[in-house]
Amino acid sequence: MATFPALCELTPLIGTWRLVVWGGSFLPDPEERVDVGLVRFEWIEGGALLAMRQGGDDDAPPAARMISGRDQDDDHYTVLYSDARNVSRVYTMSFAAGTWRMWRDNASFAQRFEASFSDDGSRISGHWAKAPGGSAWEHDFHVEYSRIS
Numbered sequence: 001m002a003t004f005p006a007l008c009e010l011t012p013l014i015g016t017w018r019l020v021v022w023g024g025s026f027l028p029d030p031e032e033r034v035d036v037g038l039v040r041f042e043w044i045e046g047g048a049l050l051a052m053r054q055g056g057d058d059d060a061p062p063a064a065r066m067i068s069g070r071d072q073d074d075d076h077y078t079v080l081y082s083d084a085r086n087v088s089r090v091y092t093m094s095f096a097a098g099t100w101r102m103w104r105d106n107a108s109f110a111q112r113f114e115a116s117f118s119d120d121g122s123r124i125s126g127h128w129a130k131a132p133g134g135s136a137w138e139h140d141f142h143v144e145y146s147r148i149s
């Protein structure tokens with residue numbers, strides 16, 4: 001459990017999950033569900049921050065990392081993201097009542113993520129949307145996390 005009260009509501013994420021994506025134009029067959037691999041969420045720095053590690057330690061695609069934290073007087077989290085494509089982004093995140101949201105309103109590439117937990121906490125289902133270059137919002141891809149441990 002997080003030792004920092006400002007992060008305690010993120011506890012349902014802790015553990016190992018299998019990530020599947022589909023419905024993305026970047027996929028060879030957008031209708032096919034693609035097993036991306038394992039994603040681990042764990043407390044770091046004595047529970048002061050939440051780390052997400054997607055993929056192996058070799059940093060090959062689709063390896064990605066996120067660090068999440070929060071100002072104790074703020075309602076939202078800040079997420080630092082990077083991946084094997086040398087992409088780095090900063091998101092704002094909320095997490096409440098079984099709904100997980102992340103967003104960035106950057107003029108060059110805006111994004112939104114929204115997902116919901118199953119009643120038993122074993123699945124997280126959601127989707128990403130994007131607005132490249134200030135264009136209208138459009139679907140990006142679907143995600144489903146299934147709890148392994």
